[in-house]
Amino acid sequence: ETGVTQSPTHLIKTRGQQVTLRCSSQSGHNTVSWYQQALGQGPQFIFQYYREEENGRGNFPPRFSGLQFPNYSSELNVNALELDDSALYLCASSLGRQNTGELFFGEGSRLTVL
Amino acid sequence: AQTVTQSQPEMSVQEAETVTLSCTYDTSENNYYLFWYKQPPSRQMILVIRQEAYKQQNATENRFSVNFQKAAKSFSLKISDSQLGDTAMYFCAFMKQEYGNKLVFGAGTILRVKS
Numbered sequence: 001e002t003g004v005t006q007s008p009t010h011l012i013k014t015r016g017q018q019v020t021l022r023c024s025s026q027s028g029h030n031t032v033s034w035y036q037q038a039l040g041q042g043p044q045f046i047f048q049y050y051r052e053e054e055n056g057r058g059n060f061p062p063r064f065s066g067l068q069f070p071n072y073s074s075e076l077n078v079n080a081l082e083l084d085d086s087a088l089y090l091c092a093s094s095l096g097r098q099n100t101g102e103l104f105f106g107e108g109s110r111l112t113v114l
Numbered sequence: 115a116q117t118v119t120q121s122q123p124e125m126s127v128q129e130a131e132t133v134t135l136s137c138t139y140d141t142s143e144n145n146y147y148l149f150w151y152k153q154p155p156s157r158q159m160i161l162v163i164r165q166e167a168y169k170q171q172n173a174t175e176n177r178f179s180v181n182f183q184k185a186a187k188s189f190s191l192k193i194s195d196s197q198l199g200d201t202a203m204y205f206c207a208f209m210k211q212e213y214g215n216k217l218v219f220g221a222g223t224i225l226r227v228k229s
Contacts, residue, residue: 033215043205045217101207101209105158
């Protein structure tokens with residue numbers, strides 16, 4: 001069984017740039033969620049995709065957008081990067097849209113915005 | 115909106131001893147789930163234990179158990195026979211029953227197990 005993988009693991013961008021983060025869900029999982037974890041804080045829900053459609057969004061501006069592909073992998077795109085976007089971005093997969101909350105996380109993509 | 119509070123930023127415990135991590139939450143919902151997730155250094159976050167709010171019985175998973183006090187909105191994690199591999203950041207999390215997979219996390223507690 002293949003776990004959740006994320007790429008890249010680390011990246012550095014400058015303010016105003018755009019970034020794309022990628023996630024491959026665990027085999028058999030059709031739901032992907034993205035979380036932002038700032039340093040010293042708990043993860044915050046960005047949005048969730050179920051069968052290629054957005055299924056819920058947290059309190060993040062529209063410059064945070066995403067996609068889910070037919071193979072259930074996903075991308076997180078952030079435009080017009082700001083310094084506060086520096087964080088660990090976690091992808092989590094699960095089976096089904098309304099399960100009992102067990103998420104399978106990747107190791108994350110650490111984004112630094114200078 | 116739901117909030118989750120972990121009042122202990124850091125804890126330490128000697129190997130083989132017992133430690134309890136605290137968590138309180140605020141919600142007006144009646145049906146929800148509570149979780150403890152573990153995030154080891156530079157490794158994936160994994161689920162430790164889950165509690166359904168409608169169940170009065172406290173959940174247990176091997177050395178891990180919870181004390182769920184619904185009226186007090188308290189959800190503490192007890193780790194018995196602590197092991198070096200338990201060293202990690204521990205997050206308490208809340209999920210409304212109809213909001214699959216959308217977890218609200220606390221700020222976390224760093225647990226260090228000392229030999």
